[in-house]
Amino acid sequence: MNGRKPSLLVRLPAHRMPCRRALRATTAGLLALLLPLAFPAQAAAAAALRAPTAVAPGTPDDAMASALQAVEARRDSLVDAGRRIWEYAELALAETQSSALLAGLLEAEGFSVQRGVSGMPTAFVASFGSGHPVVAYLAEYDALPGLSQTVSSTIEPRIPGACGHGCGHNLFGTASVGAGLALKAAMVEHGLAGTVRVYGTPAEEQGLGKVYMVRDGLFDDVDACLSWHPSDVNQVSLQPSKALRSFEVTFFGRAAHAAGAPWEGVSALDALEAFTTGVNLLREHMPETARIHYVITEGGDAPNIVPSRARLWVYTRGKDWQEQEQLYQHVLAIVAGADLMAWGEEHGQAASGFRPAQVTDYTGLYHYNPNEALARLVHRNLEAVGPPQFVEAHHAFARELQQAFGVEPKGMDAQITPFDPHAPPEPGGSTDVANISWVCPTIDLEVANWPVDVPAHSWASTAASGSEGGLLALLTAAKVLARSGVDVLTQPEAVAAMRTEFEAASAAFPYVSPVGPEDVPRVPEHLQGR
Ligand SMILES: [Zn+2]
Numbered sequence: 001m002n003g004r005k006p007s008l009l010v011r012l013p014a015h016r017m018p019c020r021r022a023l024r025a026t027t028a029g030l031l032a033l034l035l036p037l038a039f040p041a042q043a044a045a046a047a048a049l050r051a052p053t054a055v056a057p058g059t060p061d062d063a064m065a066s067a068l069q070a071v072e073a074r075r076d077s078l079v080d081a082g083r084r085i086w087e088y089a090e091l092a093l094a095e096t097q098s099s100a101l102l103a104g105l106l107e108a109e110g111f112s113v114q115r116g117v118s119g120m121p122t123a124f125v126a127s128f129g130s131g132h133p134v135v136a137y138l139a140e141y142d143a144l145p146g147l148s149q150t151v152s153s154t155i156e157p158r159i160p161g162a163c164g165h166g167c168g169h170n171l172f173g174t175a176s177v178g179a180g181l182a183l184k185a186a187m188v189e190h191g192l193a194g195t196v197r198v199y200g201t202p203a204e205e206q207g208l209g210k211v212y213m214v215r216d217g218l219f220d221d222v223d224a225c226l227s228w229h230p231s232d233v234n235q236v237s238l239q240p241s242k243a244l245r246s247f248e249v250t251f252f253g254r255a256a257h258a259a260g261a262p263w264e265g266v267s268a269l270d271a272l273e274a275f276t277t278g279v280n281l282l283r284e285h286m287p288e289t290a291r292i293h294y295v296i297t298e299g300g301d302a303p304n305i306v307p308s309r310a311r312l313w314v315y316t317r318g319k320d321w322q323e324q325e326q327l328y329q330h331v332l333a334i335v336a337g338a339d340l341m342a343w344g345e346e347h348g349q350a351a352s353g354f355r356p357a358q359v360t361d362y363t364g365l366y367h368y369n370p371n372e373a374l375a376r377l378v379h380r381n382l383e384a385v386g387p388p389q390f391v392e393a394h395h396a397f398a399r400e401l402q403q404a405f406g407v408e409p410k411g412m413d414a415q416i417t418p419f420d421p422h423a424p425p426e427p428g429g430s431t432d433v434a435n436i437s438w439v440c441p442t443i444d445l446e447v448a449n450w451p452v453d454v455p456a457h458s459w460a461s462t463a464a465s466g467s468e469g470g471l472l473a474l475l476t477a478a479k480v481l482a483r484s485g486v487d488v489l490t491q492p493e494a495v496a497a498m499r500t501e502f503e504a505a506s507a508a509f510p511y512v513s514p515v516g517p518e519d520v521p522r523v524p525e526h527l528q529g530r
Contacts, residue, residue, distance in 0.1 A: 063190040063490065067482040068385075070185035071178055071475060078178045081105065082474050085170035086466040089143040089163040091530050092203035092523050095122045098141035098170075099200055102177045106198055109181050118212040120521050124200035125218060128184045133194040133223040133495050135485045136440070137180045138433065139173035140204040145530055149462040153400035163530070164462040167205065168230025168449050171465060171474040175228060175447075178478030183485035194489045197222070201432070207246055207363040208521045210432035214439055215513040222440040223495050224374055224488045227433050228477045230465065231446035232454060234387040235417035236379040241368040242291065242317040243324040244430035245361065245514075248524055249275065249335055250298075252355035253342060255308040265306025269299050271342035271357065272310040278334035279314075289319035290327050297526040313524050317430060320367040321509075335359060362524070364514025368434035369505050371441040372421055373497040378445050379419040381483040387414050388448060388476045394469030398451035401460045412469055413448040438511045441498035445480055449473035 071078070085098045099115075099122040106126040107113045113126045147164030148157040158164070180198035187196065199218070201209040219225065251272050256265030279292055286292070294314040300307025316331055318324030339347065339357045346352040390398075395411035402409040436442050449470040450461045464470045488495060515521075522528075 063186040063192060063486045064483055066189045067182040067186040067486050068479055070182035071478045071482055074178060074181060075475060077105065078174055078474060078478065079471050081177070082171050082174040082471050083466065085141055085174060086165045089148065089158075089165055089170075090141070091145060091163050091527060092142045092206040092208065093120060093122060093521065094530075095141050095202050098122075098173065099124060099202065102139055102141065102173050102198075103200060105177055106180060109184065111180070111184070111198070117218065118209075118216045118521070120202050120209060120212065122200070122202040123209055123213065126180065126198045126200070127195060128180075128197075129187060129193070129195040131194060132221070133488050133492075134221055135183065135194065135196050135488050136219065136222040136225040136436075137176040137196070137198045137481060137485070138210070138225065138227045138436075139176040139198055139200050140169040140202075140209075141173035141200070142169055142203050142205050144205055144457060145527060147457070147459060147462045149459045151463050151466045153397065153404045153463065155459050164459070165465045166457045166459070166462040168456070168461065168465040168470065168473075169204065171230050171449055171470065171477070172228065173200070175474040175477035176481065178474065179226070179481035179485060182478060182482035183489075186482070186486055187489065192486070192489045196485060203521065203523070204432055206523050207244060207365045207430065207432050208523075211363050211365065211435050211513075211515055212519075212521045214435045214511070215515055215517070219436050219439050224484075224498060225433075225436050225440050225442040226374075226378065226445070226481050226484050226488075227436075227442060228445035228447060228481060229431075230449040230456075230470075230473060232448055232450045232452045233413050233417055233446055234382065234415065234448050234476075235446050236375050236382055236419055236443065237417070237423060237446070238370040238372060238375060238421050239423070239428060240319065240370075240425050241365075241428055241434050242289070242319060242430045243321040243367040243434075244315055244317045244365040245324060245328050246313070246315055246363050248297075248311060248313050248360040248362065250309065250311045250358045250360070251275070251339060251342065252357065253306060253308045253310070254353045256306045258304045258306050262306060266343055266346065266353075267306050268310035268342070269307040271338045272296065272299065272312060274341045275334055275338035276312070278337060279331060282330060282334065286327065287318070287323060290323060291315070291317040292327065292331065297524065318367075319425075321364075332359065361515075362522070363432075365430045365432055366434045366438055366509075366514070368431065368444075369437040369442070369502075369509070371437070371443050371498050371501055371505075373494065373501050374441050374443040375421075376419065377487050377491075377494055378443050378480065378484045381480045381487065382416055382445065384483060385476060385479045387416055388412070388469070388472045390414055390469055390472065394467070394472070397467055397469060398464070401454055401464060402451045405454050405458070405460045407451075407453040410452040413452050435511075435514075438506055438509060441502040445477060447473045447477045447480070
């Protein structure tokens with residue numbers, strides 16, 4: 001690993017910052033005069049987003065201060081990108097505009113960008129610098145089906161049936177790009193050695209992008225992977241995530257007239273119903289940390305035809321991969337049992353048109369392996385930057401969303417949760433960041449952009465992710481991640497501690513890709529083209 005290089009004492013060109021600041025000051029001044037007369041609350045919220053906040057103390061040759069200044073200097077373009085990606089709201093593996101926007105921002109500032117990696121046209125790796133330490137930032141930008149929503153405190157889709165950013169990935173990708181650009185600026189200005197990479201990781205909501213990028217070895221030389229996620233709190237934690245398998249089950253039957261000759265038919269829908277009954281009986285006997293959920297995506301075409309095909313999409317989850325795999329194997333046995341129930345004595349007889357149920361695996365996510373040494377480093381930077389500076393208008397909108405959602409109207413979280421490595425595990429989901437955490441030291445920062453207690457993947461979190469307060473969170477995340485990147489590049493002893501901890505943890509769970517070398521990332525058929 002390279003150590004800290006002496007600062008080259010390169011200073012910012014004198015014309016750079018003041019011009020932009022003066023321009024912004026003029027805009028802010030006009031806004032301050034005009035907007036409050038018509039829309040006082042909205043004006044305050046908008047002004048908080050646009051007005052530069054004070055840069056933390058530091059001399060111009062301080063790399064930390066440079067990184068923070070670099071985020072501030074890009075405030076307008078980052079907020080604009082966060083807003084545009086929220087409007088694009090593109091589904092997994094179809095994030096064409098979102099990916100192009102973020103990759104373009106990086107390329108315009110001197111990153112070399114490799115697009116279409118790991119068989120995904122919307123995946124990219126943007127890189128600047130060379131050698132170790134290698135800092136990785138992750139950019140997610142996919143939206144969720146059916147969650148289209150305006151920035152409003154009542155349920156009101158922007159485009160009925162379309163996707164929406166209910167998980168805040170419009171902020172996730174943008175803030176990480178902001179951090180990458182800021183770290184690059186600090187590296188150039190202060191001669192810091194190493195590499196900064198921004199990984200464009202599509203289809204997180206389908207658990208796809210990073211799984212395939214890890215399979216292809218794209219994270220093998222990373223010293224520190226600095227991830228973050230929008231949230232309702234500001235914290236760095238060692239909270240686990242669940243292991244998960246995503247798979248589709250297709251049952252086949254034999255079509256016949258449902259009234260005239262039902263005895264000639266074999267209902268694929270019967271098999272599906274028998275399967276879900278079996279799964280729901282299994283629930284009583286599962287460990288409390290396990291989960292199964294499914295959606296039925298195909299159940300026949302018309303009541304007067306015995307359905308010849310029925311299909312559902314299933315997740316099995318467990319506290320770790322082993323628990324999940326045990327559950328998965330049991331669920332596969334239920335698939336076989338349900339198929340037998342539907343076909344009866346004709347089961348297995350090709351001459352009668354029998355076709356066995358088909359299981360299509362999409363992906364596997366491992367349980368998360370957080371790196372405590374890296375967590376402490378990021379937490380220190382979260383404390384240095386502070387929580388997002390929400391103003392009353394942001395809290396007021398948050399309270400409206402909370403009331404509409406039926407949770408206590410507490411507003412936005414304006415505190416930082418103390419770092420607690422012994423906090424008891426809380427219920428939670430899964431993430432493909434977890435797969436990265438088994439190949440390099442990884443940590444996840446959370447910054448509040450949803451109102452406290454409003455759940456992710458809801459219309460309310462979609463509204464919040466496009467709001468003025470929500471967009472503010474991306475600037476906080478960018479600053480914390482940029483500062484943390486400076487630490488990684490300049491503190492070889494911290495990097496060594498992360499590596500030691502990582503090697504001890506990962507020795508017990510050597511990485512085996514849950515997807516094979518020939519597997520191709522894809523989303524289920526019913527989502528294609530949405
Ligand atoms: Zn997410």
